[in-house]
Amino acid sequence: MDSPAFHAYALTSAILAAQLVLLAFWTGAVRGKHKQYVNPEDAAMTKGQVAERDHPDTVRAQRAHMNALENAVPFFVVGALYVATGATKTGAQGYFYTFLAARLLHTVFYFAGKQPFRTIAFAVGALGILGMAFHVIRASL
Amino acid sequence: MDSPAFHAYALTSAILAAQLVLLAFWTGAVRGKHKQYVNPEDAAMTKGQVAERDHPDTVRAQRAHMNALENAVPFFVVGALYVATGATKTGAQGYFYTFLAARLLHTVFYFAGKQPFRTIAFAVGALGILGMAFHVIRASL
């Protein structure tokens, strides 16, 4: 628990967890700005309007949030297992801080609508997960 | 592994994991009741009808499930790291049981369509995650 690899994992994961919560708040803020809701009780609460689907800006925020979630989940488990199965300090910091930077940039690029940068940020993060998964599988056989 | 903080984490997380599975079963049960499916093979199996979108009741169950999932994920990682980086018994029980109560109530309020209670339950849980993330980040620097 006191290794540099564990510290890098804890720092990276806590920041990514906070990012997920902030993306949920952000989606709610965008929805509130447009006052367009799929839940009638939400529209009644804020004197907004009910619609069959969320506003396009809200849906974009949801997609950014969902992409963050679906990449954070495999990172959280495989990053912890990578530390537990003997990551070096250099290996852990390289994998974790690269993943962290890629995922923070992915959110920025999603909201800014910047391509191919968003796809590159996604690919860097995803390949990092596959690399760590490979290490863990080899160490577990 | 034998600390009171770990026990509170294990108990809270196992209940939240069971909640996620039960919400998946619930969504399936609502879909089955309306016999309206987006997958043709599902409609064929139950002599139901194919539609471009799920029934509104099914979509509400999915939203409740998805909100549970997107909040459970950051809790699972940041709660474990909060224990690992030295949570006190009081701190851990306060954070974990407050989060657990907020998330169980959120599901109830979502199905009952009760506002502003659902939003309050969400906010309590989300702020708890941010509080724990702050502890972990400070302990990891």
Add this chain to the structure above:
Amino acid sequence: MDSPAFHAYALTSAILAAQLVLLAFWTGAVRGKHKQYVNPEDAAMTKGQVAERDHPDTVRAQRAHMNALENAVPFFVVGALYVATGATKTGAQGYFYTFLAARLLHTVFYFAGKQPFRTIAFAVGALGILGMAFHVIRASL
């Protein structure tokens, strides 16, 4: 960290994490094949067309991915806690490898449109999570 139960958990979780990443790549590949995008910047990048919704094949891949994610999340936490609260080698290997087989088959059955096999694979995995959650809750009280 050196128990057979932990090794079975690490191996299973790393494979499931890789599965999640591969499903994300697969969804992107299906979307790219149909060149139909909800993000205008994606359509511009690949000379595709913008649509209000993704192509039905893309949406099926997303549903398979989302089902994998929503079941992997409770497995990751409850599996780790099952190991931490004293799983036997036999219990851990039985739960973990059954879950792994069920979830890999679920993905195959989803893409092949095979029912009732997909629902059976889902149910086997979900009941495994509930079984482990029950063990963890009993050990934590």
